[in-house]
Amino acid sequence: MFRVSMQVRDYECDLQGVVNNAVYQNYLEHARHAFLHHHGIDFAALTREGVHLMLIRAELDYKAPLKPNDRFEVTVCMVPEGRMKAVFEQKIVRDDGQLMVDARTIGVNTCNGRPARLPAELIAAMDEERA
Amino acid sequence: MFRVSMQVRDYECDLQGVVNNAVYQNYLEHARHAFLHHHGIDFAALTREGVHLMLIRAELDYKAPLKPNDRFEVTVCMVPEGRMKAVFEQKIVRDDGQLMVDARTIGVNTCNGRPARLPAELIAAMDEERA
Amino acid sequence: MFRVSMQVRDYECDLQGVVNNAVYQNYLEHARHAFLHHHGIDFAALTREGVHLMLIRAELDYKAPLKPNDRFEVTVCMVPEGRMKAVFEQKIVRDDGQLMVDARTIGVNTCNGRPARLPAELIAAMDEERA
Amino acid sequence: MFRVSMQVRDYECDLQGVVNNAVYQNYLEHARHAFLHHHGIDFAALTREGVHLMLIRAELDYKAPLKPNDRFEVTVCMVPEGRMKAVFEQKIVRDDGQLMVDARTIGVNTCNGRPARLPAELIAAMDEERA
Numbered sequence: 017m018f019r020v021s022m023q024v025r026d027y028e029c030d031l032q033g034v035v036n037n038a039v040y041q042n043y044l045e046h047a048r049h050a051f052l053h054h055h056g057i058d059f060a061a062l063t064r065e066g067v068h069l070m071l072i073r074a075e076l077d078y079k080a081p082l083k084p085n086d087r088f089e090v091t092v093c094m095v096p097e098g099r100m101k102a103v104f105e106q107k108i109v110r111d112d113g114q115l116m117v118d119a120r121t122i123g124v125n126t127c128n129g130r131p132a133r134l135p136a137e138l139i140a141a142m143d144e145e146r147a
Numbered sequence: 148m149f150r151v152s153m154q155v156r157d158y159e160c161d162l163q164g165v166v167n168n169a170v171y172q173n174y175l176e177h178a179r180h181a182f183l184h185h186h187g188i189d190f191a192a193l194t195r196e197g198v199h200l201m202l203i204r205a206e207l208d209y210k211a212p213l214k215p216n217d218r219f220e221v222t223v224c225m226v227p228e229g230r231m232k233a234v235f236e237q238k239i240v241r242d243d244g245q246l247m248v249d250a251r252t253i254g255v256n257t258c259n260g261r262p263a264r265l266p267a268e269l270i271a272a273m274d275e276e277r278a
Numbered sequence: 279m280f281r282v283s284m285q286v287r288d289y290e291c292d293l294q295g296v297v298n299n300a301v302y303q304n305y306l307e308h309a310r311h312a313f314l315h316h317h318g319i320d321f322a323a324l325t326r327e328g329v330h331l332m333l334i335r336a337e338l339d340y341k342a343p344l345k346p347n348d349r350f351e352v353t354v355c356m357v358p359e360g361r362m363k364a365v366f367e368q369k370i371v372r373d374d375g376q377l378m379v380d381a382r383t384i385g386v387n388t389c390n391g392r393p394a395r396l397p398a399e400l401i402a403a404m405d406e407e408r409a
Numbered sequence: 410m411f412r413v414s415m416q417v418r419d420y421e422c423d424l425q426g427v428v429n430n431a432v433y434q435n436y437l438e439h440a441r442h443a444f445l446h447h448h449g450i451d452f453a454a455l456t457r458e459g460v461h462l463m464l465i466r467a468e469l470d471y472k473a474p475l476k477p478n479d480r481f482e483v484t485v486c487m488v489p490e491g492r493m494k495a496v497f498e499q500k501i502v503r504d505d506g507q508l509m510v511d512a513r514t515i516g517v518n519t520c521n522g523r524p525a526r527l528p529a530e531l532i533a534a535m536d537e538e539r540a
Binding site for chain 4: 301322340343
Binding site for chain 1: 477
């Protein structure tokens with residue numbers, strides 16, 4: 017499974033001394049884009065061409081909070097849903113194996129503002145993953 | 148219903164020219180804390196006393212993206228779930244009435260790291276809202 | 279003098295319980311863009327046309343830290359420096375008159391990646407301010 | 410010289426398609442904290458004990474903008490200034506050797522809100538660096 021290693025940075029922590037809830041979405045997005053990049057899909061380049069992968073839903077189950085200096089991995093598993101949507105199942109797991117966040121996001125592809133078929137590279141990436 | 152008025156700031160927008168997905172969680176958190184503050188609950192003060200309201204789940208449905216300078220409101224409706232949890236139903240609505248994000252977050256109260264009853268002021272706030 | 283009123287949001291605070299140092303640059307940028315917008319210059323629109331106002335230098339003197347819920351104003355005073363640069367003198371002042379940050383940023387105008395004359399509207403805005 | 414390797418994440422980029430100006434301060438702070446950590450100083454632990462290293466000044470010269478996926482290093486060089494202050498000279502250098510940001514920040518140590526001598530470990534770290 018595709019995974020990205022990261023470490024908590026102090027500025028990502030809030031008053032409570034733990035990583036702020038919104039920051040986990042940053043981690044998840046970064047891992048998704050790294051996943052796409054790994055499969056030859058450059059998010060910034062697509063954006064310049066008017067192709068936008070837009071999130072339409074995010075579900076996050078917060079199991080335990082990450083703290084300063086914690087090391088963790090973010091996994092990415094992508095499954096197509098019809099021709100225009102992709103579902104990303106992601107986990108954030110601390111170095112010691114503790115599950116911190118269990119997430120599911122759904123993205124839809126759009127081209128110049130209209131729903132569009134997923135890029136062929138993305139379909140190929142999903143097939144690769146499942147193989 | 149409790150609501151907070153806000154406006155998109157350019158630094159909240161990303162490569163795609165719209166508000167980044169994670170930023171909506173910032174908006175939602177800010178509105179929840181404003182709601183608590185409105186009901187006499189100071190989040191920062193509670194935190195110093197070891198009382199932490201921790202999110203355990205967040206669900207966001209992204210309906211349409213906010214753009215630079217857009218004005219919007221974030222609503223907050225809180226419902227207790229048992230003695231230790233609170234469910235927040237929130238909407239982000241653009242000035243022209245367009246629903247941008249429909250969200251539901253669940254928080255659990257903890258005191259020095261252990262699940263604890265919701266603070267009495269919070270129960271009172273929820274009763275006030277429903278009255 | 280041009281000024282924008284803002285209030286600290288809890289998610290902008292870090293482990294130390296005060297607004298994180300980087301966030302003041304967000305506040306300053308937001309006030310600069312509001313200043314431009316007030317003078318008929320839309321930053322996002324300029325960007326789409328290939329005109330980029332890029333910071334080349336920022337100086338911030340941190341006098342006292344903003345805390346949760348603090349209300350404050352950010353002032354903007356702009357002075358041209360030659361034909362392609364603008365200097366922004368900005369202050370962040372808490373509601374009770376306490377100076378929190380004293381800042382000076384220098385921006386240069388670029389068009390499709392090359393230094394370019396400041397947009398005419400910006401020159402007009404600077405003249406207006408000084409009048 | 411102490412250095413930390415990092416890579417641009419897409420969510421750090423703004424409307425202009427480059428890393429937002431404020432984010433460089435995040436990078437610089439992260440590198441300073443990693444430097445402290447490397448020398449046995451835990452920023453989060455110090456904070457809990459009431460010892461706060463507060464920035465009093467930041468100067469950033471932006472030379473060229475970082476873009477999506479760029480890899481870079483952040484260097485840290487610390488010099489004491491009197492008994493209570495430390496000056497950090499930092500550079501952000503892209504993989505190909507291009508200098509992106511040249512920065513200088515000054516921090517003062519405080520203990521329970523009052524200026525205080527720099528922690529002994531920090532003095533030792535500065536001596537180590539210069540040796």
